[in-house]
Structures are given as C-alpha cells and as structure tokens.
Amino acid sequence: MATIAEKVARPEIRQTQCFIGGKWIPSASGKTFDTLHPATEEVIAQVAEGDAADIDLAVDAARAQFDGGEWSKLSARERGNLMLKFADLLEEHADELAALETLDNGKPINDARAGDIPLVIQCIRYYAGWADKIQGDTIPIDGEFFCYTRREPVGVVGQIIPWNFPALMAAWKWGPALATGCTVVMKPAEQTPLTCLRMARLAQHAGIPDGVINVVPGYGPTAGAALVKHPGVDKIAFTGELATAKIIQRAATDTMKRLTFELGGKSPNVIFADADLEAAAAGAHTALYFNQGQCCCAGSRLFVEDRIHDEMVDRLTDMNQQRKLGDPFDPETEQGPQVDQAQFDKIMQYVEYGKEDGAKCVSGGERFGDQGYFVEPTLFTGVTDDMRIAQDEIFGPVLSVMKFSDIDEMVARANNTNFGLAAAVWTRDIGKAHQFAKQVRAGTVWVNCYDVFDSAAPFGGYKESGIGRELGAAGLDAYTENKTVTVALS
Ligand code: NAI
Numbered sequence: 001m002a003t004i005a006e007k008v009a010r011p012e013i014r015q016t017q018c019f020i021g022g023k024w025i026p027s028a029s030g031k032t033f034d035t036l037h038p039a040t041e042e043v044i045a046q047v048a049e050g051d052a053a054d055i056d057l058a059v060d061a062a063r064a065q066f067d068g069g070e071w072s073k074l075s076a077r078e079r080g081n082l083m084l085k086f087a088d089l090l091e092e093h094a095d096e097l098a099a100l101e102t103l104d105n106g107k108p109i110n111d112a113r114a115g116d117i118p119l120v121i122q123c124i125r126y127y128a129g130w131a132d133k134i135q136g137d138t139i140p141i142d143g144e145f146f147c148y149t150r151r152e153p154v155g156v157v158g159q160i161i162p163w164n165f166p167a168l169m170a171a172w173k174w175g176p177a178l179a180t181g182c183t184v185v186m187k188p189a190e191q192t193p194l195t196c197l198r199m200a201r202l203a204q205h206a207g208i209p210d211g212v213i214n215v216v217p218g219y220g221p222t223a224g225a226a227l228v229k230h231p232g233v234d235k236i237a238f239t240g241e242l243a244t245a246k247i248i249q250r251a252a253t254d255t256m257k258r259l260t261f262e263l264g265g266k267s268p269n270v271i272f273a274d275a276d277l278e279a280a281a282a283g284a285h286t287a288l289y290f291n292q293g294q295c296c297c298a299g300s301r302l303f304v305e306d307r308i309h310d311e312m313v314d315r316l317t318d319m320n321q322q323r324k325l326g327d328p329f330d331p332e333t334e335q336g337p338q339v340d341q342a343q344f345d346k347i348m349q350y351v352e353y354g355k356e357d358g359a360k361c362v363s364g365g366e367r368f369g370d371q372g373y374f375v376e377p378t379l380f381t382g383v384t385d386d387m388r389i390a391q392d393e394i395f396g397p398v399l400s401v402m403k404f405s406d407i408d409e410m411v412a413r414a415n416n417t418n419f420g421l422a423a424a425v426w427t428r429d430i431g432k433a434h435q436f437a438k439q440v441r442a443g444t445v446w447v448n449c450y451d452v453f454d455s456a457a458p459f460g461g462y463k464e465s466g467i468g469r470e471l472g473a474a475g476l477d478a479y480t481e482n483k484t485v486t487v488a489l490s
C-alpha cells in the first residue's frame, strides 16, 4: 500500500513549474526553490522560482484572454457552467488535494479533508451561481434620458496569497474573479505552492480557457513585487501580513491599481460568566489553536469575566494537555507543525516576550518533539493589554488570557488594537451579545460560536485588518467596475 504522501507524488499531481497560458513552463531564470514537509523538514519538491520575466508572460496570457480572447466572449451563464464543472472536478479530487495540502502545509489531514477542501468546492460553486446574476441598475435621472449601469469585470487581477490555507485562499480569490469575467495571475506563498498549481490544472480540465488562470510560484519581493508593479494588471488582491500590505499599497500607487487586503488580527474572544462554560471553553480552544494558531481571525486575546477566570483556565489547560500533536497524516492528529522555521522562531520569540513581560505560562511554551516545527499549545495568564503578546499577531498556538469585570471597560480594551478582523462573545444574555456585536470594531462577530465560515457570508477587516470584503455578494464588488450609460431619448 502506497502511503498518502506517495500517492500524491505522481508528477501530474505534484506540479512544480509555472502554469502560464495553460502550459507548464520552467522559470525564465531556470531557478528553483525547495518546498518542505513541515512535519519532517524533508524537501518535497523543487519548484520553479518565478520572477519579473515570468510575471510578464503570465500577464500577457491573462491580458490576451481578457482583451478579446475566448473567455471574454463567453456568456455569463457559460462562465458559471465552467465553474460548476471545475467544482465537480475539485470534488472528484478532494482526497488528493487534502493530502497535497497536508504534505505542503503540515496541517492535520482531518482538517484538510473536513475543512479546507470542502470549503474550496463550496466557494467555487457559490460563485458559479453568481456568474449570471451580476447586474446593473436603471436609474431615473432628470430629463429625457435613459440611464443605466453595467457591472463589468475589473480586468486582469494579480492575486497574492499566504500559506495558512493555501487551497482555500486560491478559491476565495478565483471564485469572484471567474464569476465576474476577470482573468488571473496568482502568486502562491513560497511555502505552499503545490495545491494552487494542481487546482489550476483542474480548472483547465474543466474547460476554463488557457490563460484565464495563471500561476507563478516564487518569492514576494521578486515575483510578488513584479506583479504589483505591472502596468498590465488592473487590481491586486492580497492576503497576508500588514507590513507586506503597506509595501504593496505604496508600490501600487504608480499604476493606480484597485486594491483589496485581507490582513491580520488580534481578535478578542469574550466569555461572560453566564455563558455555557463547557461550550465556551471548547470554542475558545478551537478559536486559537485551530490550524496551529495560523489563522488571521484567531481568537488570540481571550477576555474572561473574573469570577469564572480560574475555572476557565483549568478547562483550557486540560484541553491543551489532551491535544494530540504529531504526524499530520495520522487521522487522530489535532495539531501539526507550524509552516516553517521562520514562523517557529517567531512564535518561540513571543513565548520569551510573554515571560519577560511578566505573564505566566501555565501550559506549553516548548518545542514538541525533535523534528518538524511543532510548538506545544501554549497558554499565558496574567496578561495585560500593553504586553507584546497582547498586542502583536503571533500566528501560532499561543493564547493570552485576560480578566475583566466591567463590560464597558472590556469593550474599550477589546477595541484597543489597530486590528479589527473578528471578535466573539459567549453569553446566554442576548442583549449583551447584540450590544457587544454592535460595539466591537471588527468585520466579523461570532456569538456563541467561532470560525463559522460560509462562502455566502462576507469576511474582511476594519482598521488595519484590511480593505474590502471577500465572500458573499460583497466579495464581487472589488472585481467589478460600475459603468454608467446615459442615452438621450429625444
Ligand atoms: P507575507 O505577507 O510576507 O506573505 C504573504 C504573501 O505575500 C506571500 O505569497 C509572499 O510571497 C507575498 N509577499 C511577501 N512580500 C511581498 C512583496 N514585497 N510584494 C508582493 N508580495 C509579497 O507573510 P509571511 O512573511 O509569510 O508571514 C509573516 C506574518 O504575517 C505571519 O507570522 C503572520 O503574522 C502574518 N500572516 C497573516 C496572514 C493572514 O491570513 N492574515 C497569512 C500569512 C501571514
């Protein structure tokens, strides 16, 4: 019996070249970079290292399809039907994609199978349904005129995605792009290029014309930066770190590109004493430790009402002790490794900062095992708002627990961050829940739940957590231009 890793070793699955105009091509420079399996640190494959020359080719291919190519001539319904075929093919290959994701990213196979890949399929199907429902308005203006609007695709879209949900981030970006009739050049994260490349091939098998989806693997400051600067690109959609977004925003100014950003967070998760404490504890555990803590919306600041604080810490500590770390291909595994050495080092540095700043590490705080980038589920109590572990996005399995007693003060503290991606509240009092939902400055608020994602529900950030929304009808806005047409009737 072949192991799962061996099953996805077949060259047609483990693609490693640039996918441009429907063809696999090596990088123009001939350079490659390694991608690793984070649980063993073994090299899985050498991947083409794209740079400006490859981005040029990819943009040419995307422009040719957008500016009068086969894609631009399809009806909206035909585009939707191709997307439905694409979703069916993704579904047919779900096990293979999940295994490839676990291999490249290190996330537990159960998460990839039950979470990432089903959401990928749902997202493409959801946006397939939108393709023939994107329409303008007729507008009653003064005078003898007929005025209407058309919603037109924005053009060639450069999409730059991170490594925490590689396949899902590709789907979030391709869904609205294909539905609206845009074409795409995607730069996947250098840590995790494999699922994106495979998905691009499946899109081709579904009949999506060559050149509509192009994928150029490579590094951010080279391939990514070339995409951002390219005059043939109309819009950049980026998910990743705030500091990178600021570089992109500056670089995109010269060509006045449309920009959407989905960035980080330091999301407050609030537990009131009147909550279902068992559910709240389980929710708080998942909110932070899911995906090894590598979630932009991770509930990393846990505010607990003071009279249940100690009980909640006990519950969370117990869950941490029971959490099963290990081989991500083992279906029993709940937590895999962090994605790479850099992330591992960053997290361990923050564990040190927590200790230096006077917080108490009540569980975890150490490396797990001696190979792979595993970090024990870590919990700090006695965290104050000014500590580095309360301020910065750690992007790892490190939870900061804070106490509160007064609600107004807690809300002010919850909002005392430059981020505003998500928030959650646990209470049986619906008034309190809705008050908090209204007062918190965040793009998503979960009440008595966490990490509930659906392609139909918009997602995105306030403040420095981003610009624009992904998913839902709102996710289409940034992929369309609004054209006003006025016709004299006499
Ligand atoms: P990053 O923002 O540098 O990387 C994300 C993507 O941007 C990658 O595809 C990368 O190649 C690309 N990129 C990097 N520099 C670029 C540039 N100058 N121009 C164009 N593209 C560029 O994030 P990184 O370094 O992987 O992770 C650092 C931290 O960022 C993490 O520890 C975490 O705090 C945060 N992060 C947040 C994510 C989120 O979902 N909000 C996802 C990934 C990271």
Ligand code: MG
Residues within 6 Å of the ligand: 220, 241, 244
């Ligand atoms: Mg970076």
